[in-house]
Amino acid sequence: MTCRSVILATGSYLPEKILTNKDIEKLVDTTDDWIVQRTGIRERHIAAPGQATSDMAIQAARRALEASGLTPNDIDGVIVATTTPDRSFPSVAVCVQAALGLRAGPAFDVQAVCSGFVYALSVADSFLRTGVMKRVLVIGAEKMSSLLNWEDRTTCVLFGDGAGAVILEAQTESDSGILSTHLYADGKFRDLLYTDGGTSTTGTSGHIIMHGKEVFKNAVTLMSEIVQEVLDKNTITSDQIDWLVPHQANLRIIAGTAEKLNMSMEKVVVTVDKHGNTSAASIPLALDTAVRDGRIQRGQTLLLEALGGGLTWAAALIKY
Ligand code: UT7
Numbered sequence: 178m179t180c181r182s183v184i185l186a187t188g189s190y191l192p193e194k195i196l197t198n199k200d201i202e203k204l205v206d207t208t209d210d211w212i213v214q215r216t217g218i219r220e221r222h223i224a225a226p227g228q229a230t231s232d233m234a235i236q237a238a239r240r241a242l243e244a245s246g247l248t249p250n251d252i253d254g255v256i257v258a259t260t261t262p263d264r265s266f267p268s269v270a271v272c273v274q275a276a277l278g279l280r281a282g283p284a285f286d287v288q289a290v291c292s293g294f295v296y297a298l299s300v301a302d303s304f305l306r307t308g309v310m311k312r313v314l315v316i317g318a319e320k321m322s323s324l325l326n327w328e329d330r331t332t333c334v335l336f337g338d339g340a341g342a343v344i345l346e347a348q349t350e351s352d353s354g355i356l357s358t359h360l361y362a363d364g365k366f367r368d369l370l371y372t373d374g375g376t377s378t379t380g381t382s383g384h385i386i387m388h389g390k391e392v393f394k395n396a397v398t399l400m401s402e403i404v405q406e407v408l409d410k411n412t413i414t415s416d417q418i419d420w421l422v423p424h425q426a427n428l429r430i431i432a433g434t435a436e437k438l439n440m441s442m443e444k445v446v447v448t449v450d451k452h453g454n455t456s457a458a459s460i461p462l463a464l465d466t467a468v469r470d471g472r473i474q475r476g477q478t479l480l481l482e483a484l485g486g487g488l489t490w491a492a493a494l495i496k497y
Pocket of ligand 1: 206207208211212215216291330331332334388389390391392393396426427430454456484485486
């Protein structure tokens with residue numbers, strides 16, 4: 178029988194502090210109206226100064242582990258998608274491994290910015306289907322606030338912090354699981370969205386610089402193309418998708434993808450209004466939100482899609 182990577186449980190964490198658009202009006206020349214109209218964002222969570230990405234990842238992982246009913250000893254490995262690690266090294270994944278008391282096994286970070294969680298899912302899926310691991314913890318965790326220039330209104334209004342996690346298990350007797358993953362990057366677009374610093378250049382992490390309009394145009398086109406590829410590869414039609422769980426960067430991009438799929442917004446999980454863009458954390462945060470509030474049910478088909486700096490873009494079709 179085919180071996181599939183099944184989502185056993187989800188978990189997520191958002192920092193306590195909420196920064197509203199009104200709060201940001203006091204920092205830069207912007208308005209609540211502009212932010213809502215252009216992005217759909219109303220508020221975002223911001224990590225406390227001493228709170229690192231691993232602290233959020235650990236909380237999300239604990240909640241996923243609790244929901245799964247498993248013990249730390251049942252988990253074989255940890256993959257964390259992040260662009261904002263605590264330190265250049267070691268990885269956030271080893272911090273999670275130590276905090277949860279997991280036994281020795283593979284633990285590493287994946288960096289594909291906003292597409293990172295789907296990339297990490299795909300890597301985990303390969304490990305599970307080839308028998309390298311039986312159960313793996315996959316996390317998306319970001320402290321994007323640490324990459325923001327709080328004087329740049331074109332970026333500081335967009336991002337937030339948080340973490341989401343899933344536990345995947347290799348199963349041969351289930352028709353649920355990851356049905357396909359689709360990963361892309363095109364480095365010729367690397368200067369559309371980047372940080373103006375880094376370990377081997379400035380020795381600092383730098384701040385986010387984004388050519389928003391160009392990223393927006395590419396996002397609309399590339400998301401339309403990749404969702405079509407997912408449908409074709411799986412020989413399904415969009416009416417067979419129960420939930421679109423997109424990367425949460427901009428409500429207009431999300432609505433454009435839903436329109437391309439002929440899907441009503443009622444079948445789209447939207448968290449961008451409350452979370453802002455949390456990069457690699459946005460999809461697992463959205464997934465956990467909709468699982469816990471009962472919208473996403475076992476047996477339903479989920480389409481995940483994301484685009485981020487690189488440019489990278491990715492999608493996954495999952496039977497939950
Ligand atoms: O997660 C990774 C992927 N990222 C994305 O997918 C983001 C993609 N891009 C976007 O979401 C949008 O391009 C933005 C939300 C970033 C910007 O929206 P836009 O409709 O593309 O606006 P714009 O950049 O063309 O700016 C329009 C105007 C400009 O003024 P002028 O030149 O027309 O006078 C900006 O200076 O809005 C101005 N502006 C602002 N005004 C008030 C830019 N930022 C702000 C702001 N508040 N925060």
